[in-house]
Amino acid sequence: MKNNRRVLTLFIPFVLFVIGCFFLFKGLYVDPQKLESVLVGKKVPEFTLQSLYDPNKQFDADILKGQKMLLNVWATWCPTCYAEHQFLNKLSKQGIYIVGMNYKDSRVKAIRWLKDLNDPYKISLFDKDGMLGLDLGVYGAPETFFIDSKGIIQYRHVGNLNDAIWRSKLSKIFNEME
Numbered sequence: 546m547k548n549n550r551r552v553l554t555l556f557i558p559f560v561l562f563v564i565g566c567f568f569l570f571k572g573l574y575v576d577p578q579k580l581e582s583v584l585v586g587k588k589v590p591e592f593t594l595q596s597l598y599d600p601n602k603q604f605d606a607d608i609l610k611g612q613k614m615l616l617n618v619w620a621t622w623c624p625t626c627y628a629e630h631q632f633l634n635k636l637s638k639q640g641i642y643i644v645g646m647n648y649k650d651s652r653v654k655a656i657r658w659l660k661d662l663n664d665p666y667k668i669s670l671f672d673k674d675g676m677l678g679l680d681l682g683v684y685g686a687p688e689t690f691f692i693d694s695k696g697i698i699q700y701r702h703v704g705n706l707n708d709a710i711w712r713s714k715l716s717k718i719f720n721e722m723e
Contacts, residue, residue: 597669610696637665
């Protein structure tokens with residue numbers, strides 16, 4: 546009886562270790578930019594957020610209808626957001642409609658950032674507490690949602706948006722949206 550318990554107490558940690566190794570090994574081959582979103586194919590969740598520039602001005606989900614657009618989630622504390630900002634300015638100059646959502650950040654720092662680096666956003670939302678981000682399933686910044694003219698999320702891109710990624714696949718997704 547004692548030998549059976551001893552074998553069992555040695556066997557259980559070994560099995561747990563093997564299971565843990567399996568999941569860690571599997572994670573090495575997961576593309577972090579392919580994080581699926583349960584919201585793809587669904588409307589943007591209802592929200593009411595302040596304008597980044599004017600706390601007295603409020604926006605709701607209706608601003609994300611009427612034309613295809615990008616909803617870019619960004620923050621001043623995010624180094625990758627800094628890296629992608631110049632490309633967002635380029636897209637904006639090419640006529641791509643971009644709505645920015647400043648995420649869990651300081652309003653003062655965010656406004657200074659946009660003044661210093663130029664503002665590619667047609668509308669800038671301020672999600673101070675991250676509630677819309679939570680509803681969208683945002684893991685962190687930057688994330689960009691491709692939204693069609695009906696306010697339906699068609700695609701979610703996690704991470705840096707840059708020229709190479711845009712040309713390789715994202716421009717096609719954007720151009721095929723209504």
